[in-house]
Amino acid sequence: MNPSCNTCEFKNSSLFKNCSSDELNHLNDNKCFNVYKKGQVIFHEGNRPLGLFCVFNGKVKVSRLGSDGKEQVIRLVKKGDTLGYRSLIENSKYSASAIALDDTEACFISASEFNHLIDSNVKVASDLMRMLAKVLGDTQDKLVHLAMKPVRERLAEALLLLKSTYDDKKSEHFSISISREDLSSIVGTAKETVIRFLSEFKEEGIVSTRGSEITILRADKLLQISSLYD
Amino acid sequence: MNPSCNTCEFKNSSLFKNCSSDELNHLNDNKCFNVYKKGQVIFHEGNRPLGLFCVFNGKVKVSRLGSDGKEQVIRLVKKGDTLGYRSLIENSKYSASAIALDDTEACFISASEFNHLIDSNVKVASDLMRMLAKVLGDTQDKLVHLAMKPVRERLAEALLLLKSTYDDKKSEHFSISISREDLSSIVGTAKETVIRFLSEFKEEGIVSTRGSEITILRADKLLQISSLYD
DNA sequence: TGTTAAAACTGATAAAAGTCATTTACAAAG
């Protein structure tokens, strides 16, 4: 089910939305469709980037490992998103790893192909620039919240982030299967601490859990707890 | 002493290093030279950006204020650096404030001037893109360190950052006058905690202080403590 | 369906950092 760029679901929303039909065809001829199992490494911290990934399906975490083995998630990536462009632009080694949180499919576009495209299509280049500015803003938000908010608030925020990132069906109650370990490295705290506050949220009827699956029952309460708007 | 773009000290190192002489002249005719006293606000969180700042002299902190009044410094800006481009690119309100840490001089370039330049000169646009990628990488580093390192290590890192950013004379011992309040909001901790660890560093002969002036005596020790390389 | 490994959960305790109160040092102004 190797998808074609010209008929891709994300043709009008991805980084390549301003590509001509010709450019898309060219991309399509030179891309490489890849499948990753849950937990599999897509690229690894310290390696040289060979190109760009365009996620077609699944969930990906971008994270860095500390010397003590602790992990910090920097960004969550969903289908339609681009992955691995920062190192490519900077022409540096990957400073973080990308790991599939679910079975994931992604197209790979070589560095030369990518560079040629941004050199030849000004719109793509300026979309890329805006994307960088947006991601920089998001990262600054994360930094500030990490420095200023207690874990309980950050956990509420993380759950809302997961919902806003991965809830496409907009079903009544959003559910996601995520290990407490992964959740704790999004929040930037210890696994046990996440579990404790999750238990609080359960008692308060804000979420429910079944194994590693978390269901958000009261997003409004989470928004309140996160104090994102004050 | 309104400096001219064509003879500016940073002509070959700034974001505008790839501008033609004509473009620089045009910039020069349309820029506006501003002076800010220590502590003065250059731009304020929540306001609409009207243009770009190019710092000619001085020191600037870019920071965000939490609802509880606590401040987190996102970035330190030195002479030759550009300031306020993220909001401009994203076409959004400032998400942070810029405040002079010292008496500062900066040229202001209007948004239309800036946009015209990056539309007409591809090299400037791609330099800007690389700059964004670089700053994003730096911010991710800060995020990870904030999440994983204890205050003592982050303080060592902050002192090294101040040195690498503001030490131009490369004199034997770098000194900087900075309030403990400002230092603590770079590190992301409380003022008293910074003071305590600074006292430790003094006892260990790593730094010395006189009032609010801090002198780094053993940068090598700080590098060790910061554990930046493991 | 029992077995087992892994992950979720809980409790006790320790460590790290924050807060508040107070003293000391510094620098500007009279």
Added chain:
DNA sequence: CTTTGTAAATGACTTTTATCAGTTTTAACA
């Protein structure tokens, strides 16, 4: 040169979060 306000420094204490050790639940598989 003294006064005075501000910032640095220190101490006592509290809160938050991490760590460690253990128990229970879950899910995969024989």
